[in-house]
Amino acid sequence: MITEAVAGAANAIAERLGADFPKTVLVLGSGLGRFGETMEVTAELSYADIPGFPVSTVQGHAGRLLIGTAGGAPVACMQGRMHLYEGYDPQQLAIPVRTFKRLGAERLILTNAAGSLHKTMGPGALMMIEDHINYSGRNPLMGPNDDDVGLRFFDMTEAYDPALREMMQAAAVETGTPLRHGVYLCTTGPNFETPAEIRMFRQWGADAVGMSTVPECLVARHCGLRVAGLSMISNLAAGISPEPLSHEEVMEEGEKTFAQVSALMTAFLKRCAEEDVKGA
Numbered sequence: 061m062i063t064e065a066v067a068g069a070a071n072a073i074a075e076r077l078g079a080d081f082p083k084t085v086l087v088l089g090s091g092l093g094r095f096g097e098t099m100e101v102t103a104e105l106s107y108a109d110i111p112g113f114p115v116s117t118v119q120g121h122a123g124r125l126l127i128g129t130a131g132g133a134p135v136a137c138m139q140g141r142m143h144l145y146e147g148y149d150p151q152q153l154a155i156p157v158r159t160f161k162r163l164g165a166e167r168l169i170l171t172n173a174a175g176s177l178h179k180t181m182g183p184g185a186l187m188m189i190e191d192h193i194n195y196s197g198r199n200p201l202m203g204p205n206d207d208d209v210g211l212r213f214f215d216m217t218e219a220y221d222p223a224l225r226e227m228m229q230a231a232a233v234e235t236g237t238p239l240r241h242g243v244y245l246c247t248t249g250p251n252f253e254t255p256a257e258i259r260m261f262r263q264w265g266a267d268a269v270g271m272s273t274v275p276e277c278l279v280a281r282h283c284g285l286r287v288a289g290l291s292m293i294s295n296l297a298a299g300i301s302p303e304p305l306s307h308e309e310v311m312e313e314g315e316k317t318f319a320q321v322s323a324l325m326t327a328f329l330k331r332c333a334e335e336d337v338k339g340a
């Protein structure tokens with residue numbers, strides 16, 4: 061079923077695009093959706109027009125696939141993503157990522173808004189994801205394995221590609237962007253965490269917490285895409301912050317740090333494009 065949905069979605073995108081699909085796909089998280097405005101867009105597809113694609117229902121998630129260039133670097137952008145808390149069958153979350161792989165993508169750059177587990181990494185900070193903890197209790201790869209796509213039991217030792225991490229760090233230095241590194245922990249949401257949960261997550265070695273990214277990373281690693289991840293810290297997590305948390309705060313912080321994230325991302329995408337030229 062998933063395989064058919066992927067084939068249908070890939071055909072629909074390829075027909076519309078009529079050109080090569082970019083090797084790099086960027087998933088824009090809460091508050092980063094506006095990155096699309098900085099792109100030269102050559103094709104734009106609403107998820108609703110891609111057969112088999114789950115449609116995002118969250119406020120602030122546009123639900124569009126933009127294809128074009130950013131700072132001259134070819135990229136496909138998911139403007140809006142699907143989350144476990146929206147109630148999808150986790151397997152459906154595999155469809156977009158596998159579709160990109162089928163179309164020839166090689167890298168998946170995942171971005172998100174996240175709560176920080178450190179007072180010293182406050183709102184507006186950027187954290188490159190070095191590793192993750194899947195605390196969602198879900199996995200899009202549960203169920204029968206398609207051996208043509210990937211191994212049943214696959215390795216996650218370097219889930220976040222070391223070379224891409226180096227390139228992101230170099231892009232941060234180039235653009236003068238302070239960049240932290242850390243471990244991202246994924247819950248299903250939709251609630252923000254309790255202070256007791258946050259204390260536990262800290263002891264487990266998590267640095268930031270959110271409700272996305274991990275499902276996509278799992279699907280990407282299974283089918284052999286290289287992954288990079290960036291968290292935009294929108295708030296101090298529950299109990300670390302004296303204030304109650306809200307979605308509005310998450311969105312507002314995204315607006316504030318947009319220029320900085322956008323510059324970092326463009327510099328990183330350029331490095332990806334250079335890597336393609338070298339590798340070609």
Ligand code: HPA
Binds near residue numbers: 305310
């Ligand atoms: N917790 C979970 N998800 C989030 C948070 C948070 O504090 N901030 C932004 N997304």
